[in-house]
Amino acid sequence: MLNIADTLHRWYSEPRPYALATVVGVQGSAPLPLGTSLAVDADGNAVGSISGGCVEGAVYDLCQRLLDGGGRAQRARFGYSDDDAFAVGLTCGGELDVFVQRIDPAGLPHLADALAAIVDGRPTAVAQVVDGPEDLLGRMVYVDGADDTPHRDDLPGALSRQLTAQAQALLHTGRTALVELGGDAVTCPQRLSVLVHVRASRPRMLVFGAVDFAAALSQAGRFLGYRVTVCDARPVFATPARFPHADEVVVDWPHRYLGRTPLDARTAVCVLTHDPKFDVPVLREALALPVGYVGAMGSRRTHDHRMRLLREAGVSDEQLARLRSPIGLDLGARSPEETAVSVVAEILATRHETTGLPLSGLTGPIHEAPRLPKSKDLHMFLSQRMAKP
Known part of the structure; x- marks a missing residue:
């Protein structure tokens, strides 16, 4: 629902009932991720998308039937077949599980608070029951990321507390996910599937070194959120004038700033100075922190010299194995802008635990991670790459 929060918030304020269809399961290749939603109001207005177009008509009809008949929340599966691929199937060959429910603003007042928080850009998590006992389907818990507390919900106390804990954990990782709960006498005797929609604070990119490459990288990083x-x-x-796309420009020694600034497992640290007096202290600090990516610019010779200095500074081999240096993927980049693309491509591949190899050289679903290649695929690709003049 995060993809259409602005419209849903407006419909809530009018107030206007609507049917909400949300992707709650993906098998194989599918164009859009978990949590993506399409909504239809009583006048037939639609907003959002769940498949990029190939099953929208069928989901739209399902939403209208739910609104017209006041039906109960339900799940539907859309998959590819030779007979109906262009009618209700995914042309990409995957399968989608879609959860559809009617939303009446008066019946879920706490959802209004969640939508307002999302629109305002505040960290927010909404846990939505998408499978389980009929009386619990569609119920929600809203967690405010500012204070990690649950807001109003209509769930039993033990279940609400467990859902809140799950939502808090996912909020800290910045990840929307489907979780399984219940199956016990304390929370719920039956198993539940709960989709936790997460709108986290923006991940951080820390760029050390006020060089031309930093200007291009800050623009690419901001574009990616x-x-x-x-x-x-x-x-x-x-100076801010040299880096107009950066959210902030700080004058400080890199290692000193890194030691005092907030960060998390999504943080990317990019060291672009290739000057030992800056590089070694900040990399020693960064490699000891639980950040998601640490990369450093420099030639192979610079890298080898830097590694010796880091070992002399007490950095362990295990920590050094986390260092991406020379920074970026092999794209043949020359300009600062091309280098920025190379760096953010490596950050994305690291974050999603994927190979960074061409999709044409891999097999299996495109949108499934991790997508490590079979050994023969990797060997073939590398052999072809090395054989090029």
């Missing part, structure tokens, strides 16, 4: 900080100890270079 990162909150970008450029930091350098030299005030003549670290």
